Amino acid sequence: MYNANKVIIGIIVFLIFFAMPFWLNFGKVEALPKPELPKEEKKCIEDTDYMKAYHMKFLDEWRKTKVREGKVYYINKEGKIYKMSLQRTCMKCHDNKEKFCDRCHKNLVVQPDCWKCHLAPEEVKKWQ
Amino acid sequence: MNLIFSLIVLAILILIPLIGVGVLGLSSLFAIFIPYLAFAIFFFGLIYRIIDWARSPQPYKITTTSGQQKSLSWIKHSRLESPASSWEVYLRMFFEVFLFRSLFRNLRADFDGKRLIYGSAKWLWLGAILFHFSFLVIMIRHLRFFVNEVPSFVQKISAVDSFFQLGVPPIYITDILILAGLGFLLLRRLVDAKVNYLSYASDYFPLLLIISIALTGILMRLYVKPDLYAIKQLTYGLATFNPALPKGNLSMLFYIHLFLVSSLAAYFPFSKLVHMVGVFFSPTRNMPNDNRMSRHINPWEYPVKYVTYAEWQEKFRDVLEEAGIPIDEEWTNVAQK
Amino acid sequence: MSKLPKPDQLLQGLDLHRTPEKHWMDIKPDFSPGKYCYAVDPQVMIDMGRPNLGKWQPTDEKWPLPEDWKERLLKAIRDRMERFRSFKLFMDICVRCGACADKCHFFLGTGDPKNMPVLRAELIRSVIKGEFSFFGRLFGRVAGARPLTEEVLKEWYMYFYQCTACRRCSVFCPYGIDTAEVTIIMRDILHELGIALDWAMKPLRNSHFIGNHLGLQPHTIKENIEFLMSDIAEITGLNIEVPINKKGAEVLFVTPSADFFADPGIYTFMGYVLLFHHIGLDYTISTYASEGGNFGFFNSIEFAKKLHSKIYEEAKRLKVKWILGGECGHQWRFWHQYHGTMFGPFDYLEVPKSPITGTVFEHAKYHKAVHICEFTADLIAHNKLKLDPSRNDHIVVTFHDSCNTSRGMGIFEEPRFILRNVCNNFVEMPENTIREKTFCCGSGSGLNTDEYMEIRMRGGFPRANAVEFVHKNYGVNTLVAICAIDRATLTALMKYWVPDVVVAGVHELVGNALIMEGEKERTTDLRYRPLKGMEEEV
Amino acid sequence: MSFKTFLESRSVEILNHWIRTFWESFGESAPFFRKEIDQFTNPFGYYIEEAFREILQTLIVDFSWERVDPYLEKLAQIRSVQETLPSQAAKFLLDLKKILRELYGDQIIEEFGFGSLLEWEDKINCLLIRFMDFYQKYRERLYEVRLEEFKRNNYLLLKRAGLIWDEEKDKFFDNKKH
Structure with a gap:
């Protein structure tokens, strides 16, 4: 092999760059933080798989129908009626933002702007 | 003909996970085994290519001098175009690799009567820059799936990239730019007569493959949403060598996306895509124009x-x-x- | 239904119809007169110790190839890939982006798609894929692969001898792929079977056995020089003697042999001699190493080394301090980029130092050879020359950057600096056609043969077109170049496209402008053309 | 409407047709020559378009050899290194006849009579033979170039052998004597 020094440095740089996930995790493998689910309620408004993937679309839809059309109630697939409210409906069961919302969001670099206007249950408690 | 062939290959590549996961239910094969295999091919293949090139010596110093050589002290020497020292070479290579300087050289504006014309070559530079840089940013962004505590630079890049808060979730700028760049590069191959004439299936295929990867990614972000938490469980497991199939539902689209990425990785070392590492070896660019100042040794020189x-x-x-x-x-x- | 007959119905017998769109692999090379160079005379190959195919011409239906030709070629290709990283790499990393396509003067002049540099390299790339790669063999044409056949070989002959190794494409390639390198290596590979050009090989043999390309014997060189000195005596009134094979001189001067005998190189030679006399340089020329140019360079690297070995043997024998090189293109690309590796270290020479100005040529400290334009530019910068630029007022000059010295060495400013000082009318050609973007003369790398004239004129058309532009707009009548092949072939090119423009070397103009000590009043330039204001007296 | 105004109103279409027909005979890289319009990057395509445009204009508006000659000559200069057969080189002029006949032949005969069409075609015939003159000139020049190159390469040897009569220098001596 010719120009061995430079080539080996090149290979190392290549490995450092493309194996970055490996290096960044190196030596600190731990379980992903799990969101804490409500203990009493077993069922969310819609089924769990749907909520996991689409909750942001779902909430956005609620926001639009409530603010623009003035509707207050949501009827789920089973015919159950819910009041469209993040703070009063969702956070009633999911009563800890930090342990439920943030764990995933922080982990996946998602910065929803819900909390610019809404108050997290923890905050509400502080005020009460 | 070449385009059609590439489209057929691409269709087959999309069908494989559809059948493999959807019909046969081979989830762990497609989620764990194939990605590992593909990336092993990527790493070992590329290192093999690098070493293979390095095994041949560069016998003579054949720098392409695109500017004034270093000669008499009072003549202005072109440091980038005709580098005379190592750091000038590094600078030239930097501009070459990160800003595609030689392609940029094609930039030219002409007046035909009163009309200002730009030839297609400038667009080639722009298309190439858009595509390559978007690709880089997208790759860095994807680190959020592979690292538990996402480093702050990835967070910052993501934040900048989603600067325009359009919709929920916000659209990434690079997603649009990469499609624009790739679309241009593909269109150019179809429309520009001379490029069309010399394009093979192996020129269309990588473009189509990367376009499909980008499209499946964008679809997942905006429309057909997967369970991100489950995906991160899988990808984090892969990155830390603790692979396990998560409990949640990985959507079909995700399997297709993952399989196409794996195909790209495995295809990489055996295709023209090796230009990514090959460019560093280019003897007309990575050698100083100092032939008369210092000696270059040719290992097989014979009397x-x-x-x-x-x-x-x-x-x-x-x-x-x-x-x-x-x-x-x-x-x-x-x-x- | 039209009442009128169609005019072209009468012409049906002639094949005037559109060439159907074909894949490039299906188009056969066209060996019609004017479009190919003659093949080498077998005796030349025997003399040079190389294989030969006997008497044959590329037009032959079946080439007299030896039985194992395919294995020999494939072995040669493998061997070159192992020895030249450039070749191996260039075969792998092209992405066919097409940035080079419209940069080749042969493509612009002929419109033949195989003259696009990318496709020229593809001629061999496709064979490497088709013969060595598993996937290439599997997918064939869609992957751009094909087997090596006699047709392919004919195509190689056609197109690797339709490239002048000018490197214009390599300037624009994002990966720096240099088609000149591919061309040179491919010609070397063809040599393994004895396939070569007659025009390129005969001068090579002459240079090897006699010392220069034309085969001038030592006494002829001397007489030629004396003849030129008598012209100088007539024009300037000075009797100058040129030192030949002088031992112990300070400088060995090596220039292409065309400067000794061919028009217009001889005027440039007269310019050199006047300059050396003017500054009193202690120099010598050699009749043994009487060739600066190197026809080996574009035939086979090994031949190139054979030819130029003489220069160093002569430098050692004559015990000179350093070497000065004349105005030549291939000579300087080869000197600059290959000599240091091939012939070094040069510890029997000294670091070049101008005896007049005392300037040490630091950039040549290892190699010990200086380009005459660097040398003269240094003299002018130190005010050591008495110059009268008005003696060049009868001409309007433009400068053609020769491919080899510009893209293979990087000498741009020195000749321009000299020109600005020796003449008053200097005009640049359009920006896209000069400096590193210069267009080739269309006849470099051993293609300057007369049977190839049509292709040469087409290949040189982009260059001629730019000259015509400055000729029409600024009255340019002299095209200056620092390359012997340029001086010979651009003259032909100008004769065809822009007949009012003549070709000269930089030092011809220097010779015109130099005010020599003890000279008589000059009425003509070195070509016996009257100077401005002297038309009456001549 | 006169025949001239008729042609003037159709000139753009005729020109486009003519140029397209020319390039169609040119093979795979014709689209490049048509698209790239820079004079220095694409001298060949540039001159073709320019010459075709000017020749057609001269034919239609008012015919004069002074105007048409330089373009015809430039075309001949280019064509004579591209095509070694005169028939191939000059065919583009016949194409012009064909285009007019095909596009408007019947209409012209009905509206302006046979005479107009013949007159038009006669003009093209003139151009054709004129073109052949130029073509011949440049083919000959090509051979002159070959011959002179040979002489130049051996200039001093021939001169020393007394085989070249040096006109310039002879004049110089003659003048000196007087």
Whole structure:
């Protein structure tokens, strides 16, 4: 092999760059933080798989129908009626933002702007 | 013909996970085994290619000099175009690799009467830059799936990239730019007569493959949403070598996306895509133009037989004497010895 | 239904119809007169110790190839890939982006798609894929692969001898792929079977056995020089003697042999001699190493080394301090980029130092050879020359950057600096056609043969077109170049496209402008053309 | 409407047709020559378009050899290194006849009579033979170039052998004597 020094440095740089996930995790493998689910309620408004993937679309839809059309109630697939409210409906069961919302969001670099206007249950408690 | 062939190959590549996961239910094969295999091919393949190139020496220093050489002290020397020292070479390579300087050279504006015209070549530079840089940013962004506590630079890049808060979730700028770049590069191959004429299936295929990867990614972000938490469980497991199939539902689209990425990785070392590492080896760019200042060694240089002065003088002795050109007796003796 | 007959119905017998769109692999090379160079005479190959195919011409239906030709070629290709990283790499990393396509003067002049540099390299790339790669063999044409056949070989002959190794494409390639390198290596590979050009090989043999390309014997060189000195005597009134094979001189001067005998190189030679006399340089020329140019360079690297070995043997024998090189293109690309590796270290020479100005040529400290334009530019910068630029007022000059010295060495400013000082009318050609973007003369790398004239004129058309532009707009009548092949072939090119423009070397103009000590009043330039204001007296 | 105004109103279409027909005979890289319009990057395509445009204009508006000659000559200069057969080189002029006949032949005969069409075609015939003159000139020049190159390469040897009569220098001596 010719120009061995430079080539080996090149290979190392290549490995450092493309194996970055490996290096960044190196030596600190731990379980992903799990969101804490409500203990009493077993069922969310819609089924769990749907909520996991689409909750942001779902909430956005609620926001639009409530603010623009003035509707207050949501009827789920089973015919159950819910009041469209993040703070009063969702956070009633999911009563800890930090342990439920943030764990995933922080982990996946998602910065929803819900909390610019809404108050997290923890905050509400502080005020009460 | 070449395009159609590439489209067929791409269709097959999309069908494989559809059947493999959707019909046969081979989830762990497609989620764990194939990605590992593909990336092993990617790493070992590329390192093999690098070493393979390095096994051949570069016998002569054949820098392409696109600017004034370093010569007399009062003549301005073009440091980038005709580098004379190592750091000038590094600078030239930097501009070459990160800003595609040689392609940029095509930039030219002309006036035809009153109309300002730009040839297609400038667009080539722009298309290439858009595509390559978007690809890089997208790759860095994807680190959020592979690292538990996402480093702050990834967070910052993501934040900048989603600067325009359009919709929920916000659209990434690079997602649009990469499609624009790729679309241009593909369109160019179809429309520009001379490029069309020299394009093979192996030119269309990588473009189509990367376009499909980008499209499946964008679809997942905006429309057909997967369970991100489950995906991160899988990808984090892969990155830390603790692979496990998560409990949640990985959507079909995700399997297709993952399989196409794996295909790209495995295809990489055996295709023209190796230009990514090959460009660093290019002898016309990575060598200084200092041939007359320092020596370059060719490991296989061998002596050649030539007509020596002594032989030549013997051959022409008569005419030399007649013309009054001096005869070198010293060298006559050398010949006789 | 039209009442009128169609005019072209009468012409049906002639094949005037559109060439159907074909894949490039299906188009056969066209060996019609004017479009190919003659093949080498077998005796030349025997003399040079190389294989040969006997008497044959590329037009032959079946080439007299030896039975194992395919294995020999494939072995040669493998061997070159192992020895030249450039070749191996260039075969792998092209992405066919097409940035080079419209940069080749042969493509612009002929419109033949195989003259696009990318496709020229593809001629061999496709064979490497088709013969060595598993996937290439599997997918064939869609992957751009094909087997090596006699047709392919004919195509190689056609197109690797339709490239002048000018490197214009390599300037624009994002990966720096240099088609010149591919061309040179491919010609070397063809040599393994004895396939070569007659025009390129005969001068090579002459240079090897006699010392220069034309085969001038030592006494002829001397007489030629004396003849030129008598012209100088007539023009300037000075009797100058040129030292030949002088031992112990300070400088060995090596220039292409065309400067000794061919028009217009001889005027440049007269310019050199006047300059050396003016500054009193202690120099010598050699009749043994009487060739600066190197026809080996574009035939086979090994031949190139054979030819130039003489220069160093001669430098050693004559015990000179350093070497000065004349105005030549291939000579300087080869000197600059290959000599240091091939012939070094040069510890029997000294670091070049101008005896007049005392300038040490630091950039040549290892190699010990200086380009005459660097040398003269340094003299002018130190005010050591008495110059009268008005003696060049009868001409309007433009400068053609020769491919080899510009893209293979990087000498741009020195000749321009000299020109600005020796003449008053200097005009640049359009920006896209000069400096590193210069267009080739269309006849470099051993293609300057007369049977190839049509292709040469087409290949040189982009260059001629730019000259015509400055000729029409600024009255340019002299095209200056620092390359012997340029001086010979651009003259032909100008004769065809822009007949009012003549070709000269930089030092011809220097020679015109130099005010020599003890000279008589000059009425003509070195070509016996009257100077401005002297038309009456001549 | 006169025949001239008729042609003028159709000139763009005729020109486009003519140029397209020319390039169609040119093979795979024709699209490049048509698209790239820079004079220095694409001298060949540039001159073709320019010459075709000017020749057609001269034919239609008012015919004069002074105007048409330089373009015809430039075309001949280019064509004579591209095509070694005169028939191939000059065919583009016949194409012009064909285009007019095909596009408007019947209409012209009905509206302006046979005479107009013949007159038009006669003009093209003139151009054709004129073109052949130029073509011949440049083919000959090509051979002159070959011959002179040979002489130049051996200039000093021939001169020293007394085989070249040096006109310039002879004049110089003659003048000096007087």
